[in-house]
Amino acid sequence: MTVRVRIEPAGAELDVEAGETVLEAAWRLGYTWPTKCFGQAECMVCFVTVVDGELQTEPPGPHEVFQMETRLPPRTRGPLVRLACRLKVTGPGVVLEKKGVRSASGLTGTRPRQP
Numbered sequence: 580m581t582v583r584v585r586i587e588p589a590g591a592e593l594d595v596e597a598g599e600t601v602l603e604a605a606w607r608l609g610y611t612w613p614t615k616c617f618g619q620a621e622c623m624v625c626f627v628t629v630v631d632g633e634l635q636t637e638p639p640g641p642h643e644v645f646q647m648e649t650r651l652p653p654r655t656r657g658p659l660v661r662l663a664c665r666l667k668v669t670g671p672g673v674v675l676e677k678k679g680v681r682s683a684s685g686l687t688g689t690r691p692r693q694p
């Protein structure tokens with residue numbers, strides 16, 4: 580089962596597969612996503628704000644919580660802030676805010692062509 584997730588302000592729509600994180604889905608679909616650790620939950624650069632559909636996301640695991648509490652700047656923390664490299668979705672209607680997400684073509688709001 581795939582679940583569509585919208586990323587604002589880019590207007591990108593990602594079809595996230597079961598068991599896949601939002602960051603993994605973005606990479607699979609050809610998007611670039613701000614990161615320095617490339618999905619290791621170390622850099623905190625991938626963080627997102629859940630704008631809508633919070634109940635359709637898996638709760639953060641202990642490692643994600645610990646990393647955000649110890650590494651994320653206090654002004655950035657909040658109950659709706661998550662790491663895209665750990666965030667998994669369980670149902671439709673999830674909208675995330677993340678600046679800097681780009682399609683492979685450099686355009687935002689478009690979905691890369693699938694082979």
Ligand code: FES
Nearest residue numbers: 618620623625664
């Ligand atoms: S990619 Fe670095 S913390 Fe998520």
